[in-house]
Amino acid sequence: SSSGDIDSDSFKLGLILVGPQNDHGWSQAHFEGASYAVNKTGGELITIDKVNPADSPNVTVPQIVDDMISQGANLIVATSDDMKDGVLEAAAAHPDTPMIWASGDTAWSDGEDYRSDLKSLGNVMGKMEYGKMIAGCAAALQSDTGNISYLGPLINAETRRLVSSTYLGAKYCWETVKGKSVSDLKFKVTWIGFWFNIPGVTQDPTVVVNDFIASGSDVIISGIDTTEAIVVAGQAADSGKAVWAIPYDYEGACSEAAAVCLGVPYFNWGPSYHKIAKTVIDGNFKASFEWIGPDWDDMNNHDSSAIGFMKGDGLTSDNSKSLDEFIEKLAKGDLNLWKGPLNYQDGSAFLPDGKEASDKDIWYLSMLLEGIEGASTTE
């Protein structure tokens, strides 16, 4: 089914989600992106959600892939870092079916995990680093206390680079825009242990965020798939605290507590999925590694930008203006925050003065950057 044209009405996209499709986070963003793609191309979307051993012990990725293919799926998208082993197994078992592993790096010929044997498995990921920098900046702009907390999921290279990007954004805006001393900026990450809460296995994000607020943070940035951070911040604001939150992943996440939302960096998977679906339909799908930045002309353009930042009601108009200026600098390429001198958390050198980080430097970041409180690994 991979070669030759496909009648677009009979096109089927199989989408495998790790969490619930209505999680107001990571999985919902994928679901809406895939829906967008199928709307454009025609055809049908088959979805299965909560594919993780805790929620669905009887369900594995290869099993779902088999089933979707037997239902006639022409393109399969697996959407979690956690699905790595299953996706590789399925791709090996179905070498002719186009598959995408979102957030992976197996099709990156320069990458560390390149799998040249899996010819039909591609990767897509948005350059969320930008979204996170903007989030960090918004946090620093709005924070009165200079005490910013990051609700981290699990620790790996992806989360390290996202936390670090956030910190870089925050540090820049704290120092340069607000003109304050970096020593007055406290930036702390606490990890829950997984992308979302699993009772008895992960830390409870609700407790973590409450603790952030109790220890004086006034901006909480979420890095997990679900919305606990903004929900708890909203609750705290209701009881009179000056607290804001920046959720993650899903454009609509601010709606959980609009008043405290400074904005949300989100994925807009639709255009990428649409592009890939079209190559499948046209019969010229080629597995590749796509790490796609925003459409700098309009980050929030649904038809073109892979990631975006939707400002929230909580951001003051002054800060909003400053944030726009920050975004403008990023867009123009005037500002590269991933540029030396940068040190690792333990003080060792990461980038010498003036050196810009390569994609590989960023993608495979091995330790959090200097200035961030919190564990980099468990070793």
Added chain:
Amino acid sequence: MNPETLAIVISYATPLVFAVIGETITEKAGVVNLSLDGSMLLSAMTGFAVSFTTGNVVLGLMAGGLISSNIALVIAFSSIRLRLNQIAVGIVLTLFAAKLSAFLGQDFVRKPGPSVQDLHIPVLGDIPGIGPILFQQNLLVYSSYILVGFFFWFIFYTRQGLNLQAVGERPEAAYARGIDVNKLRYFYTALGGFLVGLGGAAFSLDVKLGWSDGHIANFGWIALAIVIFGGWHPIRAALGCYLFGLLQLVALKLQPLFPQLSQVLPIIPFPLMIMTLVFINHRKIQYLILRNNVFGRFITGRAPSALGESFQRL
């Protein structure tokens, strides 16, 4: 830890306090309601769904209580009338209610909805130290204090409370004194179930707002463990809940130092429960239980003698 952090401990543990007090009452009457985890899930879902639909938090809490109270009645009926094993029925209901909550709650996942509003108590809340911890909370939390105090008073100092203990302690003696054993068991199982349900609803309306699958984070099982750790004594049980809340936070604080262990700390109620059981079954300790009066009762705790046994009149 600053007062604000300790205040979180209190509010986080509050649903647990409701559930633990509820189950303590049920067990005092001689019935084990093992379905807590499922009951709390279903009532968390119901509580949120009703509040969401009606916009009224109180209605949601009541609905959560009622649904859980009905599950408890199934257990009472199966053990008293049908003479089924309470444990078996409890386990079946746990799994059933958990799945049912996920199914029925699918349209309410991650929706923002109403929540219990904070209410600082003017004078008490300003007491330095404990004021911000205990009295800058909301009505639900204050009700949990009252509940603990009330049931402490009720169980140990009232006529009805004494009858409740009598029923779980020695039903045939209770019967001989004119107490309608099975009627009380139905009543206290339902009442206990209601409080468990309030705990579930309190969770989704106050602690972790909204609804998602598996929302209550094992609180049902933890509550069962704390009932034992609490020695079937309302005040000690409540302290057990707060200790659990504290452990959650300690776990977070320890993360930078012991990232591996910090993840494991939340299971501590279970080894504590086992140790409590070993402790109270130890012969020397039993001697203490029998010798000492109020203090011994508080420190050692003991299960109602007729816990889990059914009663049939002559």
Added chain:
Amino acid sequence: MKGFTGPIYSYLAAVLVSMVLVSLLLALFRIPIFETYTLLITGSLGSMTKLGDTLMVSVPLIIASASLVITFKAGLWNIGVEGQIIAGAVAASFIARELQMPTQILLPAMIGAGFLGGAFWGLLVGLLKIRGGVNEIFGGLGLDFVATGLVVYLVIGPWSRKGIASTSGTEPFHENAWFPTVEGFRLSPLAVSVSLLVVLMVIFVFNRTQFGLKLRSIGLNPNSSYRFGIPTSRYILTALVLGGAVAGLAGVTQVASIHHRLVPSISGGYGFLGILVVLLAGYRPFLVIPIAFFFSMIAIGSIQWQLRLGLHSSLGGVFQGTLVLSVVLISAMRLLRQRREKHVKTEE
């Protein structure tokens, strides 16, 4: 409670009642009823692949249920079965990670280690019961969570992936530690054989051996059994250890034939689900296989409900729960009526 006992028609009546209840629920949510049921069948048996998947789900469920039969027959409410599955999985994972060996040696070593790991966890429950006076219900429940804690600790700590701290799981094992599968399917004949062997063993123990007979008699009446000369405490301990060991095998099949790595939810809830299976089977080991298979059909078939009808994934569990609840309640009501009738007769 003996779980379900009694004639087949009341069994069928209960199944019917639960189907009616589930159908009502479906109707309430405007879900096509007939299609739902046919999808359940085609989704679990409709192709060799699906049949294979269904069989693979039934493996741990059958093993866990067989383990529960052992302890339930001895009168022990072994809720610790979940923890024993996990302990078996941990032990097998240890072997898989630490030993570099050809698969012919590694797999038996993993099976042996899982057996011992589960046995150890069962031993703890048993010692707590006979030495510490801790009822197996609470001892087992507590140790379930302790076992999960242990896995979380291992997965995020000593056995974590390099540079990663995630509770998602360990690195996949080397392929030598995977149970071999039938070419093109996920079906592992070895896993299926282990589950069948375990059931056969349990049937053999309870049908043919003194040991099984003694366990049964202890379960039915410990006082008389003691008078017959059976050392009851030792047998209770043995039952829990053996039950744990068998449950440990379910852990082995979970890591070696399903996940190929250790994950925190490695038990898959099969221990608790096994309790439902055993209740439905009325503790009869041979009934465990068809009932566990039917439960697996629901588990696998219900994936199709999600894929084809967009139904929520929990519906399968709702179905299972309704089924067990109606069977247990209906058979108890039948017994109650019988007792009543007898009572009335003797009064006359």
Added chain:
Amino acid sequence: MSLKLLNIRKSFGTILANDDISVEIGQGEIHGLLGENGAGKSTLVNIISGSLTSDSGTISLDGKYLDMSSPSDAIEAGIGILHQEPLVFLPFSIVDNFLAGLPKSRDFDRKLLQDDVRKISQEYGFDLDPNALASNLTVGERQQLEIARLLWMGARVLILDEPTTAISETQRENLFTTIKLLAANGMSVIFVSHKLDEIQSICDRVTVLRKGSLIDTPTLPCPTSELVNLMFGEYTQDIPQNQSVIGENLLVLDGICVKDANSVIEEVHCKFSEGEIIGLAGLEGAGQRILLRGIAGLTKCYRGRIFFKEKEITNQSYKWYMENGFHYLPADREGEGLIQGLTITEHFALAGNQSQTIDWNKAAQLAEDKLREYSIRGTVTSKPEDLSGGNQQRLLLALMPDNLSVLSMEHPTRGLDIESAEWIWKELLERSKNGTTIIFSSSDIDELINFSDRILVCFSGTIIGNLLSKETTPYEIGSLIGGIHS
């Protein structure tokens, strides 16, 4: 004030436990209720105290008919009962024991009640600290607690069901003083006992029941011999004696003491010979059961020594005892003898110590043969719960190994009809002839005299009589059972 029972009748299935009982008990009277085990005493007092409802008959107090459906109705009417095992709540304080189940009409006030408890204690010479925990009280004090509570509740009729079984001599004296004081204060007391001296020493009149029927209600004191005759019936026939061949000295009990939670027997010195049959007489709870268990190795002695074939075996395991031909058969055939839920074949497989794997054909064959041999009405797939009492007892005998040294057996024929009883004894005598020493307890004096060579009489945890059955009389045994040395 008087309590009047008219034509009380109660049956359990086919057993007529109370057959048309009519008695009147006056104010200030201490009325005894006497009868052997199973005569219907408890049934009668349970009816009076509202725990059981009679099939027919009426109860009236002061000419007012009482309609009672529960114990609380009885208490309200002024009738209180003290059970043999006082129904107190052990973890409760004394005050709380008073307050549990308190009717709405009474004030719930711990302070006032403390004074009340002290007042009652003083009045009746009790030693009750209102705040002490009931679990710290002796059984005698628990009885005082219950009596005090019943008085406080307003009981005018007090029933005591075998109150002296588990208390010490001094406690008994105290209790009797109390009872007399109560009667002097105008209370009617019903005192249930088997113990003749007790009845004689405190009762004004006594109702004697035998097999559910009221035999007579003599006024006391009257000759003890007459009471014995009323209780057990007159023995006029000459009973054929057991003719066992007594062999070598087999088992020696050297001052053994055995106890469990409920009963105790102390300082037993005895020698048993091969093939000898020894009967244990005594009231329920006097120590026979625990002695039989001690002899069979089921319960360990805490003092004294046991010799078997001149070797000391005191500390051997129960398994060792079983392997050396000791066997114990309990009175509770379903609870401790057989296993409900296992078929007869399975029982034989369990009892026959065969190899680890079971040959069911062989087991079924064995069961089949034994069923025929012991004329058990049932099939190899029957379960104990399907068998009548007689057939259960036959099954227990059939399950015993062939060559036993010592058989220790409770109530061999309790609940059996005459034919079954005779059959059982035929079997037991056969075994004794083959050298088995049989030690059995019985509450049937006929049976004791008829089948034993020697009779040991237990009373309150000691052996107070060692009689040759050829030389003794039912009267002598009956007196000893009641604790009276003639």
